[in-house]
Amino acid sequence: xxxxxxxxxxxxxxxxxxxxxxxxxxxxxxxxxxxxxxxxxxxxxxxxxxxxxxxxxxxxxxxxxxxxxxxxxxxxxxxxxxxxxxxxxxxxxxxxxxxxxxxxxxxxxxxxxxxxxxxxxxxxxxxxxxxxxxxxxxxxxxxxxxxxxxxxxxxxxxxx
Numbered sequence: 610x611x612x613x614x615x616x617x618x619x620x621x622x623x624x625x626x627x628x629x630x631x632x633x634x635x636x637x638x639x640x641x642x643x644x645x646x647x648x649x650x651x652x653x654x655x656x657x658x659x660x661x662x663x664x665x666x667x668x669x670x671x672x673x674x675x676x677x678x679x680x681x682x683x684x685x686x687x688x689x690x691x692x693x694x695x696x697x698x699x700x701x702x703x704x705x706x707x708x709x710x711x712x713x714x715x716x717x718x719x720x721x722x723x724x725x726x727x728x729x730x731x732x733x734x735x736x737x738x739x740x741x742x743x744x745x746x747x748x749x750x751x752x753x754x755x756x757x758x759x760x761x762x763x764x765x766x767x768x769x
Contacts, residue, residue: 672733672760674707677715680763681705681729685719695722726751736761 682705686693696703701722709716712733719727726743728751740756742748 672715672731672736674710674715676764677729677731677760678705678707678717680760681717681719681731684758684763692722731760735759736764
């Protein structure tokens, strides 16, 4: 019985890691999404600050919740192009949502088709992001992974 549980754990972990592209070789060479990015239905534009320079540079302003959500969604889909089709078909409950947000940090939750819960902790100013994982029933505690990224880099590379 222990052997079966271990095999299930290994399979679930592999599926959840591949859901955001963690097991794809050459991950350092970020691939662009193969289709139009999925846009949040609740996405809205923040009012433009007239005092801010008219520069299109992403790093000039603080990251909005909608920008973070879209960047993480695009990041996951670019790592697993089949994911967009799964989401659109609705066969598996898969979603992204902002679960926490304050002046310094945004936390985006990705619920994978494998039921794994991946949280992206994003620094609102720098864009630096670290990742945690939780697989209910297998890994009940949220555990930090070695994965890090920068949301501003994703946006600059067409992930917006």
